[in-house]
Amino acid sequence: MKALNVYMNGDVLVAQFNREKPVNALNRELERGLVEVCQSAQQDPRVKAIVLTGGVDRSFCVGGDLTESGEVNTATEVEDVAILGVTKPTVAGIDGYAIGAGLQMALCCDWRVGAATAKVFAQELKHGLSYPIGAYMLEKSLGRAAMSNIIFGCEPVPIEWGTEQKLFNEIAEAKDIVKEAVSRAAVFGAYPEVTHRRTKEFVNRSFIAGLHKLAPVAKDIILAGFHSNSAKAHFARVLGRK
Numbered sequence: 001m002k003a004l005n006v007y008m009n010g011d012v013l014v015a016q017f018n019r020e021k022p023v024n025a026l027n028r029e030l031e032r033g034l035v036e037v038c039q040s041a042q043q044d045p046r047v048k049a050i051v052l053t054g055g056v057d058r059s060f061c062v063g064g065d066l067t068e069s070g071e072v073n074t075a076t077e078v079e080d081v082a083i084l085g086v087t088k089p090t091v092a093g094i095d096g097y098a099i100g101a102g103l104q105m106a107l108c109c110d111w112r113v114g115a116a117t118a119k120v121f122a123q124e125l126k127h128g129l130s131y132p133i134g135a136y137m138l139e140k141s142l143g144r145a146a147m148s149n150i151i152f153g154c155e156p157v158p159i160e161w162g163t164e165q166k167l168f169n170e171i172a173e174a175k176d177i178v179k180e181a182v183s184r185a186a187v188f189g190a191y192p193e194v195t196h197r198r199t200k201e202f203v204n205r206s207f208i209a210g211l212h213k214l215a216p217v218a219k220d221i222i223l224a225g226f227h228s229n230s231a232k233a234h235f236a237r238v239l240g241r242k
Contacts, residue, residue, distance in 0.1 A: 004033035005055075011048035012185045013041050014178065022058040025065035026101045031079050034105075038082040048189030050086060051181045052109060053093035056174070060094040060118070061102025080137075081211060083108035084204045087197040089188030093181030094118045095174050100134065107137045110188070110200070113181045114168035119156045126154040130225035132218040133211070140207055142167060 005018040015037050017024040024030075034052075041047040054060040083090060083105060092106040095115035103120055106112055114120070122138075124131040131151055138147035146165045150157060162168045172180035188196075 002033070003027060003030040004037065006033075006037055008046070009051075009182045010186060011046070011189050012051055012182050013037070013044075013047045013049070014051045014053065014182060016053050016055045016178075017058075017061055018055070019065075022054075023062040023097055024054045024059050024102070025062050025067075026079070026105075027065040034079045035082040038079075038086050041088065042086050047088065049089040049091065049185035051091050051093055051178070051185050052083070052105065053178050053181055054096060056095070056178055059096030059102070060092065060098040061105060062097040063100030063102050080104050080108050080133075081208055084208050084211075087200045089185055089191070089196070091181045091185040091188070093172075093177045094120065094168070095177045099123065100131075104134050104137055107141050111169045111184055112167065113170050113172050113177060113184060114159065114162065115172060115174040115177045116159050117174050118159065118168070120162065120167065121154065121156045122151045123154045124225075125151060128225055130218075130221045132221045133214060136210060136214055136218075137207075140210065 003017070003019055005016040007014055007016075015034065017030060019025055019027070019030065038050070041050050052060075079101075089111070090109040091111045091113060092109040093113050094106055095118050098106050098118060098120045100122070103122060106120070122131055122134055124134070135147055135151050138150055142150075142165050146167070157167060159168065159171060163171060170180070170184070
């Protein structure tokens with residue numbers, strides 16, 4: 001079973017996260033697949049826009065797969081940089097959980113279509129984990145006040161509030177999440193290519209530069225939390241250890 005299901009819907013490339021469990025935890029295979037898809041789609045003239053989604057009745061992405069390595073990835077998230085590096089329109093279709101790395105991937109997209117059943121939040125601080133990269137991305141995307149509300153509140157974002165803050169650009173019924181994301185991507189994909197590409201390159205340049213600049217500092221911050229007793233207890237619960 002491939003971790004990423006890729007297909008074309010008209011001029012739109014759909015990359016559906018396809019882990020065995022519907023929460024779609026991010027493992028190395030899915031990470032590599034996302035990077036490869038972003039790079040190939042960028043070069044393929046047939047692809048006018050990209051949709052990232054967990055699919056219908058599945059979560060967008062619950063975050064990193066701790067069962068694969070039992071470790072926290074302290075490197076700059078390569079999948080985030082890959083998504084931001086795509087100059088074609090990118091749309092996230094979000095239902096179920098979008099947590100941690102999943103939330104970060106959604107923030108890298110130009111537009112986010114959310115279902116009313118989406119559960120988007122950053123719960124890291126409550127469990128003794130650090131979230132510097134996610135905090136940076138939230139502040140860059142939504143502003144400082146919204147970022148503080150999400151990372152310090154550690155609770156699922158109410159759909160209405162998330163829409164007001166533009167965490168969600170539009171809301172769709174859960175059964176239509178992929179269809180609506182593809183429809184929106186097709187609209188953006190019909191824009192004149194040169195002006196869209198050059199504008200997006202300019203808009204994302206500082207975002208990407210900030211991620212690279214943050215990387216060494218974020219590593220220290222993440223490791224400090226990772227080695228704390230509260231974080232170890234959280235990992236033990238998640239992994240089912242006594």
